[in-house]
Amino acid sequence: MGQRKRIAERRNTKPAVIGGMIAVVVAGAGFGVYALYDGGAAADDGTRTTSTGADQKAKDVPSGPLSATEVTTTARTFLTAWQQGKVAAAAAATDDSAAATTLLTGYTKDAHIKDVTLTPGTPTGDKVPFTVKGTVAYKDTSKPLTYDSALTVVRREADGKPLVGWHSSVVHPDLQDGDTLVTGESGTPPIKAVDRDGGALTEDRYPSVGPVLDGLREKYGKTAGGKAGVELRVIRGKSSKSSESSESSDKTLLELSKGTPGTVKTTLDPALQAAAEKQVAEKARSSVVVLRPSTGEILAAANASKGFNTAFQGSLAPGSTMKVITSSLLIEKGLASADKKHPCPKYFTYGGWKFQNDDKFQIKNGTFKASFARSCNTAFISQAPKLKNDDLTKQAQQVFGLGLNNWAIGVPSFDGAVPVQSQAQMAASLIGQGAVRMNPLNMASVSATIQAGTFHQPYLVSPSVDNRKLATASRTMSATALSQLRELMSYTAAYGTAAEAMSGVTGNVGAKTGSAEVDGQKKPNGWFTAYRGDLAAAGVVQQGGHGGDTAGPIVAALLKAGG
Template sequence: MGSRRAATGRRRTRPALIGGVAALVVGGAGVGAWAVYGGGAAAEETARSTAAAAREKVKSGPLTAAEVTTTAQRFLTAWQRGDIAGAAAATDDAEAATALLTGYAKDARVTDVTLTAGTPAGAKVPFSVKGTVRYRGEAGGEEVGKPLAYDSALTVVRRAGDGEPAVGWRASVVHPELKDGDRLVTGEAGTPPVKALDRDGGEITAAKYPSLGTVLDGLREKYGKKAGGAAGIELRVVRGKESKAAKASDKTLLELREGTPGTVRTTLDPALQSAAEQQVARKPRASVALLRASTGEILAVANSGHGFNTAFQGSLAPGSTMKVITSSLLIEKGLASVDEQHPCPKYFSYGGWKFQNDDEFEIKNGTFRASFARSCNTAFISQAPELEDDDLTRQAKEVFGLSMNNWSVGVPTFDGSVPVQSAAPMAASLIGQGGVRMNPLNMASVSATVRTGNFHQPYLVAPSVDGRELATASRTMSASTLGQLRRLMSYTAAYGTAAEAMAGVSGEVGAKTGSAEVDGQEKPNGWFTAYRGDLAAAGVVQQGGHGGETAGPLVAALLKAGG
């Protein structure tokens, strides 16, 4: 009934242009009424406009500033008025837009929407959203409501078929937290909130540790119903198939009535978590993870971009840090030995691809130790003819516990991928390119396995909390292989590509650098993995350049902080 009154009492106001910026403010419009009762005359006008456009010549060429501004105004004004049909018609996917904008009123229960456009940047138009979220439960229940405010953006494109300017439809237009297939829902939350604690009993909040927002979402999804809390009333993002496949958790956007949280203790160390947050803040697109090598306890995790947990869920080519796993394979098969001579030519061709070293260097009459320390690509590629297609995959799974998608950390993670490949892609996998994908948690675990000699699955919540089983590896390296691998990493930390970053890191140490080329990037992703005593860590700086110069100092600083 409230929506009907809002519809009949709405006031029509034209968008105002102030200094060339569209300030779209239409007073008191309730979106819900239009979602339920349709657009009326607006729908007829849309049909006439569509028919006329079909008769015109298809437009092409760059968008003009006027086309961008006018299209954005048309979409935002219609959405604000509650004219779902009109707003959807201004996009390049009317069906998807209609569904999500209708749900914005019906399911998310957002009313009194005010949209204000900002200054366009090319075809992109930022805008602010203000509204009120209202919810009434059972018949006669008390209505609760809270104001809602956030910023979003849209991009104007030429629509396929007629070339007319239209809003390029993405779910993120409605709210930046939405991925395609996600929904906004207001109601009694199915999962109670949790109060997450660090290993010392202190409360973990996103305000205190900005990197942990997604971790807290994951903890609530996993433990909310088990931790003894009671659900509240919330506006939240409910993930669709695509997001669930990427292991994204539902996310609370606004609490209308607080629930009673249960308590979950984690393995995070407050001092090390603070240090990790400080380190990633030094570099854009940086991510790190720190473990206790002997147990797998996760002591810290941080990302300089707080919207996605790359450290746990990233899927990136690890570059030459993968050579730790490849070296263990080559040593086991008798294809390499620390002090024996090993080829490191400028180039090596395999499977139709020509591989080379950074700056086309070569090492004449050098040992495998020298090739590992300097990160010689061809030293590894040259052994591809001696390997079976599945050798590297089996090594990663059987010894390092990777690429099986069975880690049970306590929150969603990507557990590494080393697919079976052949010919040139198989050779590329040996140096962490091809189809190999990892994240800092995976590579910190690799260093931990070298340090202790056994794979210990990383975990954020102790398995004793919920009785879950941790992943295991089916075998360990021989003492000889393990000893040689430690010598390789120790030498690299002291004299190789990791030496500058590891200077001043005392004790039993080992390290490996990596740089992973990515199509379309001017600079490679910089990787670094290392251990010190009972600590193991890894990091990546996307588009940062060489790992020793970018991720290396971040990882080394964490190892020092944990000393």
């Protein structure tokens, strides 16, 4: 009786629910377990388990590339809602409704843009361009506004729904995430920036100066004697860094009424600036800076790419131009001397990394001068075991004034970075790879320091204008190191990797080439730094290849022009 009761109890057991999955459990524990874990396999007696809710839901979630219909429909939904002023509906069509709500609300309330018409263009894949036409109206002043923008449609992972991938640039291409649009009486009066001779600096005349003019206005607008007008402006979101060197400048998009500009005089030389603009216009992704070593005055700065001032704010591995700084360190520590024998093997392994020279060359029984002139990587890497982790960092900071985030040139700039590293990364830093980061302003300053014998912080606006304090180096390099570095750079300009570019550049000259490998790039960034008399210059051509072939002719042309 007891046995029959237990069998009956087993047969009357209700389906077990585990994690949302129903498993039909019949007589025999073994079969019950099999049915539970097999995910829907047929049972011997014809009983079949069902697919789980989660499995079915996963099958229902759209995946894969977006269809043309999904892209156009999503874009139309968003643009229509935005045009109609339905902020909630427009934001709901994005993958970040909170951020979209904030910016789209401010588009009307803070930027005072009304009567908006949004016209989509022809999609390219998941990207849809569109044209914006509207009116900016503030008090009794109004002005038409027209610009082009674009959006990208993405598929939400959770449910596969196509949505507009939200970034602030969707609203206006000059917006970065965290920025806002505001129309009103500008808190910063306009400026009239002039060169060292009093000539006006305008984007029409000098295409590269747009970011410079924005930076000058932000810093000097309130003190230059001008009166504010009414403008539509991009107000930059503040990053965690607050120094002059880390912030992008606010940007004027539309001037509704003119203010009265104040005048800000810069150190730019009109002839050299015009020459620099011409040089970068002929080489894509190029940037260049020219300095006066004896004072630190910036005489020219130009970028082929508009919008971001790579010349002052770029953060790029400098490649072998860094060997100027490394050489000063090795000479001062007695680890190298211009005319003494120095190793340049094909390979050198340190910290688990195997380093090699370009084309795997070697110099047998050569001097340090020969290694510098030919840019032998292993000549520098081979000295890594004899150095402390912070030696290069200290040399860059103490002698060349780099990496301390304290330059005050008059507009935003990046002061270079040579972080303390160990093992292979420290070795890579010796040849300008690893985590070392520079821009043409920094590397022009390096050549200027060698030419002048001491560091003079570069500046675009004289410190006498606002009584600001310029950065200084804590020490000068030894007379022996300075003399040998000048010899090394002079020899390289005449007989080394810089000789072809520097051909025809006469007088007291010195140079160093560089090529910096970048992950994901087929060609390295080409670098070149040099001096001639009381001029120093440096340039970079991103993805340009060897610096002597790409950046070298740009720098050499400007040294000739300034002579």
